[in-house]
Amino acid sequence: MKDSSRSAGPPVSADARRTAIEAVVRIESDGAYANVLLPKMLAETELEARDRGLVTELVYGSTRRKRALDHVVDRFLVADPPPVARAALRIGAHQLIEMGTPPHAAVSATVQVTPKRFRGLVNAVLRKVATAASAGIEYPSQAVALSYPDWIVARLIEELGEQRAVDALRAMNLPARSQRREDGYVQDQSSQQVAAVVPAARGDLVLDLCAAPGGKSTEIAGRGASVVAVDLHPGRAGLIASNANRLGCSDQLEGNGVAVVVADGTAPPFPRGTFDAALVDAPCSGLGALRRRPDARWRIKPTNISDLAALQRQLLESAAPLVVPGGTLVYSVCTLSAKETTEVIGATGAELAALGFAAPSSSLLLPTADRDGMFWSVWNRGGGS
Ligand SMILES: C[S@@+](CC[C@H](N)C(=O)[O-])C[C@H]1O[C@@H](n2cnc3c(N)ncnc32)[C@H](O)[C@@H]1O
Known part of the structure; x- marks a missing residue:
């Protein structure tokens, strides 16, 4: 099962990636709401408008897509990594798989903002993810490929029909426009x-x-x-x-x-x-x-x-x-x-x-x-x- 929603993006500054990792840790470990936490965090930074947009894509994108991203990353792990390493891996993988960031830039820039003791792990795993991404990723099910809980996918397919449900679920993996x-x-x-x-x-x-x-x-x-x-x-x-x-x-x-x-x-x-x-x-x-x-x-x-x-x-x-x-x-x-x-x-x-x-x-x-x-x-x- 392949998912092919990739879009090229400009490079991200180190501060942007650092902020993104911190936000993902707080969403995951403290149960913070992404749409409440991130605007507050961004208001406290001096990031430029372009970098704010990229932090939002890294945090929102890697949170939406975490089931799909973890599926790819977990193939190269033997144990569940600590939250900060997990966040760095998701953000790195999101750039590699979803954002079309060139592998060298995505891997080295993510490693650079990872705490020292996890740099070796993040570097090794993201390199493997880059190779896997360039070969095309197979997912074990539609729910993993689309990155939703099984019950949401099953319920919407039952109620809306497969094509309409899948189109709707795909659309909700895209950034919101108002x-x-x-x-x-x-x-x-x-x-x-x-x-x-x-x-x-x-x-x-x-x-x-x-x-x-x-x-x-x-x-x-x-x-x-x-x-x-x-x-x-x-x-x-x-x-x-x-x-x-x-x-x-x-x-x-x-x-x-x-x-x-x-x-x-x-x-x-x-x-x-x-x-x-x-x-x-x-x-x-x-x-x-x-x-x-x-x-x-x-x-x-x-x-x-x-x-x-x-x-x-x-x-x-x-x-x-x-x-x-x-x-x-x-x-x-x-x-x-x-x-x-x-x-x-x-x-x-x-x-x-x-x-x-x-x-x-x-x-x-x-x-x-x-x-x-x-x-x-x-x-x-x-x-x-
Ligand atoms: C979907 S939001 C409304 C959005 C709003 N109509 C708008 O367009 O900006 C639902 C709102 O219902 C409120 N709410 C929840 N339970 C309620 C209740 N029992 N009585 C009145 N409001 C309630 C929530 O606080 C929330 O603000």
Whole structure:
């Protein structure tokens, strides 16, 4: 089983490689979240913009691809190496196998930033990896070649079909690209599509029940509606307020404002029939956005998906009565699993129908090189004038 996603890259500075090794050790040994840790580490360095991009590729890439990389590296090891040596080996192998860095540069520059006592080991193993890479690497299974846990590959193949699943999994091994909206907010294009299906005429009152960091709330407010943006976590709710302030949508009196409320969306503190539209952009496994959170595929477990599906159903059923007759309800998740998408919609069907919601229209966007995977459903509530 061969994987052939290689792209040539410019040389990396020693400081960049050193920072990358330290980050990989902290992600692996301390359980740090890559997308939280790395921006903080980069903010503390004096690296140039180009080197920052390369550190990100080394850390994110070697974290996403660690199962495939370890498969190649482990053939040349007799025992599990200490974390810093493992990190150097992954980063070196990632350059050799995935980034197309010339072997001499990848090996010698990685060895140079490896602690002295592991240099011999890292040098010997990376040389063998370079030879193996130039001969073409065979992987024992699709899950190893694609570098995902077996259960994710098996589940997506079962639910999406082999070709669609493999294309989606491959796309999520690529670096994430986001678009800058007209107002300057950086947001994935699939998220922008979800926000766009929420009606937001001037004078409308819209509920965003799971709103932090406020990407969709601010887009909806930008179209003229007043948005009540709820999030369970006070720290995350603060992000909504700062994004709304920064983007100039914090003025409730003028409309196009975002009012932030810290509350549990399963028990929202609003009367029935308050909102012209409600968005439930629910917490999810993120199986459609794995390129943004490179360590997430190794953390998430099948039981998390069942727990999240129960929460998603509760959130949706809590939001529905808050929508006025004639109003709109939107459910969205950046995941691909049937349990969190079509099964949540199916499970809430009877309750929503009893409230007068017509059958929803649903969309599933699979992840590509340019966008995250996203699922959403839109219901209209009957009885409006
Ligand atoms: C997918 S994110 C929302 C992203 C946001 N809509 C945006 O576009 O920027 C899900 C959010 O739900 C929040 N959350 C989790 N459980 C919640 C609950 N019970 N009630 C309200 N918010 C919750 C999380 O803190 C997280 O910020």
